[in-house]
Every structure is written in structure tokens, then in C-alpha cells.
Amino acid sequence: MESKLNKKDKEYSDSELQKYANIYEVHSFKELEKIVxxxxxxxxxxxxxxxxxxxxxxxxxxxxxxxxxFTGYNYIGMSGDPIVSQASMDAIKKYGTSVSASRAVSGEKPIHRKLEEKIAEFVGKEASVTFTAGHGANVSTIGHLFNKDDLIIHDSLIHNSSWLGTLLSGAKHIRFRHNDAKDLESILQKHRTRYKRALILTEGLFSMDGDIPDIPKYLELKKRYHTFLMVDEAHSMGVLGKTGRGISEHFGINPNEIDILMGTLSKSFGSCGGFVTGSKKFINFMKLSCPSFIYSAGMPPSNAAAALASIELLEKEPxxxxxxxxxxxxxxxxxxxxxxxxxxxxxxxxxxxxxxxxxxxxxxxxxxxxxxxxxxxxxxxxxxxxxxxxxxxxxxxxxxxxxxxxxxxxxxxxxxxxxxxx
The missing domain is CATH 3.90.1150.10 (Aspartate Aminotransferase, domain 1)
Known part of the structure; x- marks a missing residue:
């Protein structure tokens, strides 16, 4: 191993961290130490x-x-709201603090189905599936749906979860310049015909710059080049639009034109977890085959109840x-x-x-x-x-x-x- 290391790597090869991380992760940690x-x-x-x-x-x-x-994303004040907190506590009394199983086994509770029905209704899609974490929802969904025969074209500033999902998929991936529809189209023109399927991957609201992509233009490109479009609405759902229904309401477009809308429950909806929305057939497929849904314990009832109460409260208090x-x-x-x-x-x-x-x-x-x-x-x-x-x-x-x-x-x-x- 020693002979394969370059000079910079050798500098860190004896680190205590070597027990827990590969040589490149150790090098990155050393870079962090330099920042400190x-x-x-x-x-x-x-x-x-x-x-x-x-x-x-x-x-x-x-x-x-x-x-x-100014550091938290409790955008509409649902976390800490007495109604939301009470719903969470009531769920614990009824179901306990954990469902103690995967939902595919015996962890499916009525509160899960109520939440997923409410999310789909609120977003304007046919159905939804919830996950215990937003990060895992992105990683598992993208990684599960696409493969080496496919092309994923993503914004250069997508979230880490989308990036890891892209890597997990094994698909050919190309980044386009941030919010640059012209660059996106040039990539589609050059590469689209070489792959069986293609996905345009972006966010509804970017968390570093607070800017919004031109989703109507992306929809034009999606139709012209026969691709899928997935939008991560972690920061836009419950924020954008007159009633908080996200990027679709913001631009006045039909949410069903976007193939996959992903969101989180930890921001506007005062809880923790993630969700993916789409057609009924697509969501049924996800529930029967997506690894992080099948092989993870179901969302804690308290989280599901808090999210459900938050959406219902938002509908009453727009x-x-x-x-x-x-x-x-x-x-x-x-x-x-x-x-x-x-x-x-x-x-x-x-x-x-x-x-x-x-x-x-x-x-x-x-x-x-x-x-x-x-x-x-x-x-x-x-x-x-x-x-x-x-x-x-x-x-x-x-x-x-x-x-x-x-x-x-x-x-x-x-x-x-x-x-x-x-």
C-alpha cells in the first residue's frame, strides 16, 4: 500500500483516523484542520x-x-405550535414512540396512510410515500430508479442527497451550470440519444443562494427531449406559492407535469422525514421495491402526526x-x-x-x-x-x-x- 501513495497522501498515512477512514477521507480531515x-x-x-x-x-x-x-428553517412556525405538539403527543400515547418494524412487515399504521394521502392532496399529485429522512428519500429514490443505461443531468448545486443518489444509481451523470437552461439544453442535444432514459434533476429553491430555477423552461426541455424531471422541494414546499404548495403553485403549472416531486417534513412541516410524490403506479412500485422504504423501520408515529397536523393547520391558516x-x-x-x-x-x-x-x-x-x-x-x-x-x-x-x-x-x-x- 505504501508504494501506491503519493507524497501528499504519505503525510497523513499514519494518522489515528486511518483506523476509521480511507486515506482520502483522512486527507480531507487534515484540510479541515488547516481551516481551523x-x-x-x-x-x-x-x-x-x-x-x-x-x-x-x-x-x-x-x-x-x-x-x-436566523439559522433554522421552521419557515411557517409549525415546530413548537401547540396544535402540532399535541398531535405528536397524542400519537405517542396511541402508538408508542416507534412502530418497531418496517412498514412492509407490521409497521404500517393508520397515521402513515393519512399523512401520505394528505401530502398527495396538498401537493396535487396522485399519491405519495414517506421516508424516515429527507436525505434518505433522495438517495434511495434516485439510486433505485436509474442505472448504468441512463443519463442524469443535474444542476451543479444540487443537495448532497441528490448527488449521492446519482452516484448510487451508476447512471452517466453530467452537471449543468447553476440554473442555466441553455447549458442544460446543450447537454441534452449532445448526449440524450445515447441513453435509454434521461433525468433532469434540480431543486425548487436552493438553500445557499435562495434562488429559484426556471421550471417552466425545464418542462419544455423535458417534453422536447423525452426526459423525466425530478424537483427536490425540500425548501420550496410550504414556502413558495400563495398557499405554500411549492414550485408548481409559484409558476402556475400543473404539478403532474413534473414526474417526481420530493420534499421534507423537517422544514415547513415541523417534523422529520421525507416524501416522494407521483402517480399511483409509481408510488406503489416504490413501496414494493425501494430499499430505504422496505428495509427501514417506519416513520415514528409522533413525526407522522406532527407533519399531518402541520399541513392541516396550514390549510386553515394560509x-x-x-x-x-x-x-x-x-x-x-x-x-x-x-x-x-x-x-x-x-x-x-x-x-x-x-x-x-x-x-x-x-x-x-x-x-x-x-x-x-x-x-x-x-x-x-x-x-x-x-x-x-x-x-x-x-x-x-x-x-x-x-x-x-x-x-x-x-x-x-x-x-x-x-x-x-x-
Whole structure:
């Protein structure tokens, strides 16, 4: 083995981590250590993996201190809502804390079927299947449906779960430039006829930039080149559209034109888990053959009940969506008026403030916390070099006063730091 290692690999070959990871994973960990060394261990530790307490809504308790919270995706305030919490507790009393089996065996409960029927109805699809995790839903669905005879063309910024599912499938995969329909079409023109099936894979709302793809254009390409279209609606379902029904409602298109709509329950729907929607035949096929559905224990009843209650509550209180949109527009407007770089963000509760320098992003995050505001930085390799940022997640429980205070504070801190750099 030693003779096969290059000089850089040999540097890390004796690491204690070698017991638990391959040589390249160890190398990556060393790169992470370099980041800690560069930015300062205390700053990195203070910024990430902080101990939080209590419910994550417009405020959060961090290391015993109450802060205005822009780090969570409890977009419409369902997590912590008394009605949702009560539904979850009632399910535990009735079914226990676990179904104690795969749903294919004896873990199928009425609450699962009610939730899946409600999801399909809410999204506007024929049927749905739920999974214990959103990440696993993407990995298993994509990995299960496609194979080496197929082509997957995906946005360059798709989520890790979609990327791992693509790798698992064994399909030929080509990335197109982020939200670039022209680049997507050029790839289809060149490669589509070489493969039995093709999938266009994208998201409804991207979590790093808060931008939205041109789904109507993707639908045109899907029809012209006879492909499937799958949209990961983890951040767009319960967020986009007048009533929160996601990317289809946002663009005014029939959701059945999109072959596969995937979503999570951990964001707008105040629970944990994932779901995939489609035709009845497709969903029945998934329930009979998808590995992560068959070989995993069923979703805990408390999670299913919380998600079901959240969707039902949203249908009764659609003003949550309007408030979310209003607060998001207010933050974006104020940031732009302050001449801060918000990138391509639009119509989104995910709003980045791009500052470029990674150290500045981490410093600003730390200083914001000192002023009672919790917003975390993103730096390379999570985002491109030179595009380090502070990312803000807005939810419907934020007040206008909190948003005005946050922008005024951030503007002053950026000014102070730039003066110090000069």
C-alpha cells in the first residue's frame, strides 16, 4: 500500500483516523484542520456546533443566551405550535414512540396512510410515500430508479442527497451550470440519444443562494427531449406559492407535469422525514421495491402526526405564508437599501449576504451574536472561494422590529470591519 501513495497522501498515512477512514477521507480531515488553524479554533468552535436549547423559532437559546434566530428553517412556525405538539403527543400515547418494524412487515399504521394521502392532496399529485429522512428519500429514490443505461443531468448545486443518489444509481451523470437552461439544453442535444432514459434533476429553491430555477423552461426541455424531471422541494414546499404548495403553485403549472416531486417534513412541516410524490403506479412500485422504504423501520408515529397536523393547520391558516413572504421581502429590501450583496435571491426566505472574505464572514457572525443576533457564515468549500457569506433564514414568526434591528446592526458591523481592514 505504501508504494501506491503519493507524497501528499504519505503525510497523513499514519494518522489515528486511518483506523476509521480511507486515506482520502483522512486527507480531507487534515484540510479541515488547516481551516481551523487559519481562522482560529475559538472562532470556528464558537461559530459551529453551538449548543442550542428550547424551540427554534424567531428566537433561539444559544449557550444560555436568547438570540434573534436566523439559522433554522421552521419557515411557517409549525415546530413548537401547540396544535402540532399535541398531535405528536397524542400519537405517542396511541402508538408508542416507534412502530418497531418496517412498514412492509407490521409497521404500517393508520397515521402513515393519512399523512401520505394528505401530502398527495396538498401537493396535487396522485399519491405519495414517506421516508424516515429527507436525505434518505433522495438517495434511495434516485439510486433505485436509474442505472448504468441512463443519463442524469443535474444542476451543479444540487443537495448532497441528490448527488449521492446519482452516484448510487451508476447512471452517466453530467452537471449543468447553476440554473442555466441553455447549458442544460446543450447537454441534452449532445448526449440524450445515447441513453435509454434521461433525468433532469434540480431543486425548487436552493438553500445557499435562495434562488429559484426556471421550471417552466425545464418542462419544455423535458417534453422536447423525452426526459423525466425530478424537483427536490425540500425548501420550496410550504414556502413558495400563495398557499405554500411549492414550485408548481409559484409558476402556475400543473404539478403532474413534473414526474417526481420530493420534499421534507423537517422544514415547513415541523417534523422529520421525507416524501416522494407521483402517480399511483409509481408510488406503489416504490413501496414494493425501494430499499430505504422496505428495509427501514417506519416513520415514528409522533413525526407522522406532527407533519399531518402541520399541513392541516396550514390549510386553515394560509396567512402564515403571506406573513412569511412579507417578512422575507422586508429583509431583502432593507439589505438591498443598505447596498449589501444578496446575490440572485428573489421571492425567498433564504437570503445570503455575500461578503467575500471567509474570515470576515466568521467575524461578522460572531459579532452579530454578541449583539443578540444568530446568523451563521458559509465559507469555502461549502460555497465558492470569494463568495463567503452570512445566510439568513426568515420565518413567519419574525417581527418587523427584529428584521429592522438586524439589518441596522449588520450594516454597522460591516462598516466597522472594513474600516479596521483599511
Amino acid at each position: 488553524k487559519k481562522y482560529g479554533e475559538s472562532l470556528v468552535q464558537k461559530t459551529y456546533n453551538a449548543l442550542t436549547d428550547k424551540i427554534s423559532r424567531n428566537t433561539i437559546n444559544v449557550n444560555g443566551k436568547e438570540l434573534i434566530n 396567512t402564515r405564508i403571506k406573513t412569511l413572504h412579507d417578512r422575507s421581502r422586508l429583509l431583502l429590501q432593507l439589505l438591498k437599501e443598505a447596498d449589501l450583496n444578496t446575490g440572485e435571491c428573489r421571492d425567498s426566505p433564504i437570503i445570503p449576504v455575500i461578503v467575500g472574505n471567509a474570515v470576515l464572514a466568521m467575524t461578522l457572525s460572531s459579532q452579530l451574536e454578541e449583539h443578540g443576533i444568530y446568523a451563521l457564515p458559509l465559507a469555502y468549500p461549502i460555497v465558492k472561494k470569494g463568495e463567503s457569506r452570512i445566510r439568513f433564514f426568515v420565518n413567519c414568526t419574525h417581527t418587523e422590529e427584529q428584521i429592522h434591528f438586524t439589518v441596522a446592526t449588520l450594516k454597522q458591523l460591516i462598516k466597522n470591519n472594513k474600516e479596521n481592514l483599511e
